Amino acid sequence: xxxxERHAALSAGIFLAPALLPIAVFFFLxxxxxxxxxxxxxxxxxLGDLNRLRFVGFANYLQLLQSPLFWTALGNTxxxxxxxxxxxxxxxxGAALLVNSRLxxxxxxxRTAFFLPxxxxxxxxxxxxxxxxxxxxxxxxxxxxxxxxxxIDWLGDPxxxxxxxxxxxxxxxxxxxxxxxxxxxxxxxxxxxxxxRIDGASAWRQFRHITLPLLGPTxxxxxxxxxxxxxxxxxxxxxxTQGGPANRTLSVVLLMYEEGFRWWNMGYASAAAFVLFVLIxxxxxxxxxxxxxxxx
Amino acid sequence: xxxIRRCLPALLLYxxxxxxxxxxxxxxxxxxxxxxxxxxxxxxxxxxLWPSTVTFxxxxxxxxxxxxxxxxxxxxxxxxxxxxxxxxxNSMAGYAFAKFRFQxxxxxxxxxxxxxxxxxxxxxxxxxxxxxxxGLINTYWGVIVPGMASIFGIFLIRQYxxxxxxxxxxxxxxxxxxxxxIYWSLVLPLCRPILVTLAIFTFxxxxxxFMWPLIVLTDSSMYTLPVALANLLGxxxxxxxxxxxxxxxxxxxxMLLFVALQKYxxxxxxxxxxxx
Numbered sequence: 001x002x003x004x005e006r007h008a009a010l011s012a013g014i015f016l017a018p019a020l021l022p023i024a025v026f027f028f029l030x031x032x033x034x035x036x037x038x039x040x041x042x043x044x045x046x047l048g049d050l051n052r053l054r055f056v057g058f059a060n061y062l063q064l065l066q067s068p069l070f071w072t073a074l075g076n077t078x079x080x081x082x083x084x085x086x087x088x089x090x091x092x093x094g095a096a097l098l099v100n101s102r103l104x105x106x107x108x109x110x111r112t113a114f115f116l117p118x119x120x121x122x123x124x125x126x127x128x129x130x131x132x133x134x135x136x137x138x139x140x141x142x143x144x145x146x147x148x149x150x151x152i153d154w155l156g157d158p159x160x161x162x163x164x165x166x167x168x169x170x171x172x173x174x175x176x177x178x179x180x181x182x183x184x185x186x187x188x189x190x191x192x193x194x195x196x197r198i199d200g201a202s203a204w205r206q207f208r209h210i211t212l213p214l215l216g217p218t219x220x221x222x223x224x225x226x227x228x229x230x231x232x233x234x235x236x237x238x239x240x241t242q243g244g245p246a247n248r249t250l251s252v253v254l255l256m257y258e259e260g261f262r263w264w265n266m267g268y269a270s271a272a273a274f275v276l277f278v279l280i281x282x283x284x285x286x287x288x289x290x291x292x293x294x295x296x
Numbered sequence: 297x298x299x300i301r302r303c304l305p306a307l308l309l310y311x312x313x314x315x316x317x318x319x320x321x322x323x324x325x326x327x328x329x330x331x332x333x334x335x336x337x338x339x340x341x342x343x344x345l346w347p348s349t350v351t352f353x354x355x356x357x358x359x360x361x362x363x364x365x366x367x368x369x370x371x372x373x374x375x376x377x378x379x380x381x382x383x384x385x386n387s388m389a390g391y392a393f394a395k396f397r398f399q400x401x402x403x404x405x406x407x408x409x410x411x412x413x414x415x416x417x418x419x420x421x422x423x424x425x426x427x428x429x430x431g432l433i434n435t436y437w438g439v440i441v442p443g444m445a446s447i448f449g450i451f452l453i454r455q456y457x458x459x460x461x462x463x464x465x466x467x468x469x470x471x472x473x474x475x476x477x478i479y480w481s482l483v484l485p486l487c488r489p490i491l492v493t494l495a496i497f498t499f500x501x502x503x504x505x506f507m508w509p510l511i512v513l514t515d516s517s518m519y520t521l522p523v524a525l526a527n528l529l530g531x532x533x534x535x536x537x538x539x540x541x542x543x544x545x546x547x548x549x550x551m552l553l554f555v556a557l558q559k560y561x562x563x564x565x566x567x568x569x570x571x572x
Contacts, residue, residue: 005380011475012396019389019445023408026423026442031414035421047425059371098313103306112558113317116324119554119561121504123522124543127529128327131536137339139326171320185564232415235506239526253417253507266421273418284413 033143038270057190060271081230084166092177102172106115116177124229126239129168159250165236177222184218220291313424317552331540339537354541367524375502381444382498390453391483408447438512454488497556505564521546
């Protein structure tokens with residue numbers, strides 16, 4: 001290393017350290033520790049006296065796999081990700097197409113309106129929606145009664161609680177994806193549409209053969225971000241249902257929180273967190289593979 | 297006939313847009329309306345959309361009886377502190393990744409980006425134990441410390457600085473300016489727009505964060521607004537109007553901030569979305 005190189009490396013280190021040290025100590029180190037923790041029986045006794053800690057191998061993971069509650073939480077989380085995620089992406093794309101249409105005047109006004117729920121505090125709007133979902137006094141059932149639909153006990157009925165949470169979550173986050181879709185739409189050269197119009201292609205065919213294919217990378221990004229976010233659902237059930245009714249909205253993160261921070265079964269909770277991590281990783285790799293295959 | 301055909305697409309479009317806006321904004325508008333209703337009016341059938349008489353008693357009750365001013369202050373303080381620190385450390389690291397040449401730079405940066413798929417919750421259990429060792433549980437620092445540096449923040453600054461030519465910095469270096477001087481008096485002013493973006497992202501994220509403050513802050517006098525609100529719901533679930541007033545106070549500061557600075561916020565999402 002020459003003196004110049006050493007100087008460059010040194011100043012790089014000084015500039016990087018204030019950000020990378022905290023990230024290493026407060027993120028990477030805990031992630032590694034969580035992996036180790038998941039192989040121990042860390043519980044409330046170990047919290048008081050570390051000598052109580054024992055290495056238990058895969059016992060926590062085996063216990064998870066044998067726990068009906070964990071499978072329920074896993075099923076609920078997949079329900080939320082697989083129904084809520086695509087729904088959110090579809091509505092975001094629809095909103096982006098509307099706002100970005102040539103005919104729309106004042107697009108930025110509509111964009112701001114659709115985006116407003118994104119910046120709100122999840123806990124606060126979850127509280128608001130709890131009241132909107134009230135079976136008797138809620139605005140939603142009142143609106144539906146105009147359409148002749150009988151009142152639904154949104155958060156009290158085991159079959160309706162998850163759809164209710166999904167509806168709220170989609171309302172809260174579709175504006176974010178919409179912005180990314182608008183950016184993607186604006187990157188498509190307008191000449192393509194002009195040429196298609198001259199050839200007499202219908203609006204649907206233009207959408208199918210120009211918009212969708214050219215939106216590919218944006219689609220992948222939006223789908224990935226949405227999936228990762230939806231896998232981490234926590235505040236929605238915490239505020240709106242506490243995981244009920246009959247555990248039908250209990251998510252993996254909520255289960256991890258209850259086990260880890262209410263009952264202090266930190267080894268067991270870490271194992272649950274790691275299962276979630278592996279699922280997110282698998283989902284990411286799967287989507288990248290699928291899209292990669294589509295392109296080639 | 298032909299005129300209707302010509303106008304039909306625009307009519308359908310504006311119909312869909314109007315319906316979308318109504319559905320998007322009605323929960324927020326109802327929240328505001330209900331917060332101004334006299335006690336019990338939000339629980340009537342048919343539901344009222346507008347207060348019969350406007351009252352601020354619930355807001356007054358929140359500040360006098362329920363200590364909401366304290367939580368507002370906690371939230372403002374924590375979000376501001378996290379934002380100030382994040383701007384400083386992330387801009388330094390983003391600058392280094394964009395403009396310094398050192399071995400393993402690109403590999404290190406790619407590694408950080410890949411790590412963004414790790415959900416934050418995985419780190420939470422050991423992080424709690426770690427902060428307990430440091431005596432930071434139930435302190436403001438316990439909330440600030442994990443949020444102050446972020447991979448996303450470093451990424452934003454780096455992307456922005458990549459577009460700025462090296463010659464500008466080299467000229468300053470020729471003039472004998474030290475690295476920190478160049479960063480402080482040349483790079484930071486250049487970064488102004490992206491720093492505003494990062495500031496809004498960080499502030500909103502910290503203000504809206506729920507799970508980590510819920511875990512770290514055990515004493516109710518330390519609560520942030522979202523934690524206090526969730527806690528309030530336990531005791532006052534019947535007091536719809538009061539809960540709505542609390543929700544308005546939680547949501548309003550960040551909504552105003554967004555409306556004032558939305559240009560920067562949207563630009564940030566675009567930058568993150570395009571290059572990511």
